[in-house]
Amino acid sequence: MEVKYAPALEIKGLRKEYKDFVLEGMDLTIERGKIMGLVGENGAGKTTAMKAMLGIIRADGGTARFFGKELSGGYSGNKNDIGIVLGEVNFYETMTPKQVGKICGGIYKNWDEKRFEESLGRMNVAMNKKIKDFSKGMRIKLALATALSHEAGLLILDEPTSGLDPVAREEILEEFKAFVSEGKGAILLSSHITSDLEKVADDITFLHKGRVVFTKSREELGSIGNIDDIMTEYVRGHKQ
Amino acid sequence: MKGLILKDLYAMGSMYRNTLFSMTIVCLCFGLSLGAEGVAAATAIMCATMIVTTFALDERCGWPGFAAALPVSRKESVLAKYAVHVIYCLVGTTLGFVFSIFVNIFGKNKLGFGELGVCAIVSFGISMLFGFVIIPIMFRFGAEKARFIMMAVIALPTIAVYFLADKVNLGGIVLTDMGIKLLYAAVVIGFILIGLASCAISVKVYAKKEF
Numbered sequence: 001m002e003v004k005y006a007p008a009l010e011i012k013g014l015r016k017e018y019k020d021f022v023l024e025g026m027d028l029t030i031e032r033g034k035i036m037g038l039v040g041e042n043g044a045g046k047t048t049a050m051k052a053m054l055g056i057i058r059a060d061g062g063t064a065r066f067f068g069k070e071l072s073g074g075y076s077g078n079k080n081d082i083g084i085v086l087g088e089v090n091f092y093e094t095m096t097p098k099q100v101g102k103i104c105g106g107i108y109k110n111w112d113e114k115r116f117e118e119s120l121g122r123m124n125v126a127m128n129k130k131i132k133d134f135s136k137g138m139r140i141k142l143a144l145a146t147a148l149s150h151e152a153g154l155l156i157l158d159e160p161t162s163g164l165d166p167v168a169r170e171e172i173l174e175e176f177k178a179f180v181s182e183g184k185g186a187i188l189l190s191s192h193i194t195s196d197l198e199k200v201a202d203d204i205t206f207l208h209k210g211r212v213v214f215t216k217s218r219e220e221l222g223s224i225g226n227i228d229d230i231m232t233e234y235v236r237g238h239k240q
Numbered sequence: 241m242k243g244l245i246l247k248d249l250y251a252m253g254s255m256y257r258n259t260l261f262s263m264t265i266v267c268l269c270f271g272l273s274l275g276a277e278g279v280a281a282a283t284a285i286m287c288a289t290m291i292v293t294t295f296a297l298d299e300r301c302g303w304p305g306f307a308a309a310l311p312v313s314r315k316e317s318v319l320a321k322y323a324v325h326v327i328y329c330l331v332g333t334t335l336g337f338v339f340s341i342f343v344n345i346f347g348k349n350k351l352g353f354g355e356l357g358v359c360a361i362v363s364f365g366i367s368m369l370f371g372f373v374i375i376p377i378m379f380r381f382g383a384e385k386a387r388f389i390m391m392a393v394i395a396l397p398t399i400a401v402y403f404l405a406d407k408v409n410l411g412g413i414v415l416t417d418m419g420i421k422l423l424y425a426a427v428v429i430g431f432i433l434i435g436l437a438s439c440a441i442s443v444k445v446y447a448k449k450e451f
Contacts, residue, residue, distance in 0.1 A: 054309040057450040079311035090306035092251040092297045099250045106243025107310055156309075 006068030008032050008154040008186030009053070014062035016052045023048050023210040025062060030203075032153070033183035035176060036215075037201035038190040039227060041235060045210040046190040050158050054084065067153060080109045083147030083155045087162070089139040093132035097125060097142055101149075108150035116149035123171065137168035144175060155179065155187045161196050169193070173200050194227035206231060208238065244312060244320035247303075248294045249327070255293065259286060260335075267339045276344040276351050277359040280336035281366060287332025288367035291325045292374060292390060296383035305451030314449075318379065318442045325371040333364040365431060370394070372438035379445045 007029050014026040023045045030036045038046050051057045053064035055071050063070055069078045091100050097120055105111045120127060123141040131139060140160055147155055155176075161169045177200055179185045191197055197204060198218065204227060205215040213234060224230060263283050271279050298304055307317055337360040344351055351359070373393045378386045 051305070051451070056305050056308040079309065082309070084306070084309045086302065086306055086309075088302065090302045091247070092301045092303070094253050095250050099246075103243045103247045103250065106241075106246055107312060108243075109311065 006065065008034075008067060009036075009188060010063075010065040010068075011049075011053055012063050012065075014049060014052055014064060015060045016048055016057060017060050021045065021048070021210055023052065026207075026212055028188075028205055028212070028215065030154070030186045030188055032186050033180050034202040035180055035187040035189060035200050037194075037197035037204040037227075038188060038207065039192075039194060039197065039204060039231060040207035041231070044207040046207055047158055048210075049207065050086075050156055050188070050190065054079075054082070054156065080150065081153045083150065083152035085140070085143045085147050085155070085157045085160045087159045089131060089134075089143040089146075091131060091142075094130055096128050096130055097145075098127045100131075100142065100146060101127075104146055104150065110151040112149050112151065116145055119145035119148055119175075123175075136163045137165065140164060140172070141168070144172060148175065148179065153185055155185070155189075157187065158190045159192065160189070161191055161193055169196060176200050194231075198222075198227060206234070208235065241312070241316050241320045241323065244307075244317060245323050245327070248320070248324040251294060251297045252290060255290070259290065262286065263335060263339065267343060271339070271343040272347055274343075275347060275349060276340035276356060279343045280333075280340040280356070280359040281363045283336030283339055284329065284332040284360075284363035284367040285370060287328045287335070288325065288370045289390075290328045291321065291371055292378065292383060292387065294321070294324060295378045295386070299383055302451075304449070308451055314446050315443050318439065318446050321375055321379075321442070322371070322439060325375065326368070329364055329367040329371065332367055333360050336360060336363050365427075369397075369431070369434065372434050373397075376438055376441040376445060379442045379449070 009028065009030040011026055011028040014023065014028075016023040021043070026045075026049055028036070028049075038049070040046050048057070052059040066078055067081055071078065091103070095103075097116075101111075101113055101116050104116070105113060117127065120142070123145065125134070125138050125141050125145065131142065134142065140163075144157075144160065147157070161172055164172065173196060176187055176189070180187060189197065189201065201218055203215055203217050204221055206213040206227075221227060221230065263286055266274075266282055266286070267279050270282075274282060308314070337356065340351075340356050340359060344356060370393070374386065374390055377389050377393070380386075381389065
């Protein structure tokens with residue numbers, strides 16, 4: 001397949017084995033312009049899957065292709081196309097967003113300082129305030145602004161809306177919709193707040209004990225019931 | 241790599257003032273007893289230990305895992321730490337040199353400007369060596385465990401140097417001019433080799449890390 005038309009993310013047989021947990025041959029494809037929700041109970045393997053596809057942990061098998069290219073052999077070039085939020089802002093709390101912008105300018109090839117400042121302005125995040133003085137919501141907004149300001153084509157977001165009030169969550173969901181609206185960007189969004197996914201996700205992948213149970217479109221799921229009920233029913237049935 | 245270096249320099253932001261304050265206190269309280277050379281070395285080493293704090297701050301905000309997903313290779317992450325260490329050592333050596341000039345003015349055993357320069361170079365070497373040893377340990381064990389190992393890293397070479405210096409004196413070895421030049425050359429070559437080995441070990445250790 002030509003890289004130009006390749007999916008934003010294509011995962012095949014991704015596997016990671018720990019003593020007490022196995023992520024079993026995960027398959028997942030996210031087309032450009034789509035938001036994929038990743039759901040599952042605590043310990044289902046959502047974070048492990050995200051870390052394995054990004055090379056934060058070493059996968060024991062399988063491949064992860066971003067826009068048709070694999071991250072391999074220590075090559076990190078195409079990570080410029082990926083924006084990440086791993087649940088929190090990962091810059092030390094004495095820093096200011098202005099400093100974060102300068103740091104990212106030295107890391108991302110396509111860093112857009114103006115866009116970063118605009119994103120922060122739109123989300124009411126002060127440029128010269130220290131991160132330690134930010135609320136949880138402000139910190140997440142800073143992390144998101146960072147992910148959105150280097151022309152990434154794919155956002156990988158691990159629990160970006162947890163701990164946020166409904167207003168902040170709504171604002172962030174609007175950012176996600178805007179990101180994919182032109183049909184170029186795609187998002188992989190892991191969340192426990194299934195009502196958020198019901199609002200924005202095009203497809204939902206349900207992980208249980210390291211295994212993909214299903215990937216269905218929101219419409220398909222909507223005709224069966226809400227995500228919470230489907231998950232709860234499955235987990236209860238699986239225990240019996 | 242520029243971004244990684246800036247990250248460490250910014251993260252330490254509020255601690256620079258405290259470190260400078262501590263250095264001034266050390267110089268004021270112990271300057272005369274340590275002598276100009278002691279002050280130069282103490283200041284350089286205090287700055288060199290700042291690299292340990294950068295590792296602790298990285299861990300506190302979950303930076304290593306985040307960095308593994310950024311468009312920087314793990315090798316670049318390692319080399320950036322060494323670059324930051326060089327910066328801290330250079331700043332420490334410069335400050336130490338300035339402090340040692342002041343201590344020299346008031347001290348009893350006056351040293352010449354050239355001797356102070358040599359003190360600064362030796363201090364730079366010692367502080368760099370400290371990093372060459374501690375950085376791979378930091379990458380392997382993390383900042384918390386490595387703090388204890390750091391004590392041993394400082395104590396053991398100091399004891400070894402005293403022991404060896406004593407042996408040289410007891411043996412009555414007198415170095416000729418050529419011998420001194422060869423010794424200098426050996427020290428410089430050894431220093432470079434230790435630095436390269438340290439980088440290579442850190443790169444290897446960090447490549448295997450999972451976060």
